[in-house]
Amino acid sequence: MGCLECCIKCLGGIPYASLIATILLYAGVALFCGCGHEALSGTVTILESYFEVVKGPVESLDVFTMIDIFKYVIYGVAAAFFVYGILLMVEGFFTTGAIRDLYGDFKITTCGRCVSAWFIMLTYIFMLAWLGVTAFTSLPVFMYFNIWTICQNTTVTEGANLCLDLRQFGIVTLTDEKKVCTNTEKFMRMCDSTELDMTFHLFICALAGAGAAVIAMAACSMVLIRNYVTLASQSLGKYCTRF
DSSP states (O other): OOHHHHHHHHHHTSOHHHHHHHHHHHHHHHHHHHHHHHHHHHHHHHHHHTSOOOOOOTTSOOHHHHHHHHHHHHHHHHHHHHHHHHHHHHHHHHTSHHHHHHHOOOOOOHHHHHHHHHHHHHHHHHHHHHHHHHHHHHHHHHHHHHHHHHHHTTTTTSSSOOEEEGGGGTSSOTTSOOEEETTSHHHHHHHHSHHHHHHHHHHHHHHHHHHHHHHHHHHHHHHHHHHHHHHHHSTTSOOOOOO
């Protein structure tokens, strides 16, 4: 067998659908984790600079502690899905016809079918989890959109005295009044700052990354189900799936 035939044979055994889904998963997770982390850091800057929110004691569970927890969760999500993407690719390669072509016919054991079914269940759970993450990420996007809209229409609201009260968003306690009104210099400085605009668009990118992860999980689920059905129905004969 020549080099060209060998390359064509190897390329023919690549699970392209699994490869595309994994790339989309990595892109979505990277976008969500990177932009989400920086957006949380920008939120801390805005709270401290313009709303004058002060970090409480170490043992207290305030907004800054929650933001730190979210950052650690982002670190864990990035590491976990990096490993999970590799496992999905390995599973995709081992369910292609390339292994059969290289090592001859073999039977898919019950253990192998159980592993494929476990991946299907786990991927479906992750898809539901990312749906929840997408819904949760839309909350800061909605909040920043309201603030950004008011800043973009300051001439319209020039005669009105609108206030942004953090108690409305549950960021501070009801007894802790932290608000910024449109007729104050602090509000104008916040609107003119780069932190607000950058944080708003970073949250939008994080939301897009979470949505991409949902699509990737859905694609992985379809690929895994297709491979499982193929292996289960044709385990006693020849099969070839490149998904």
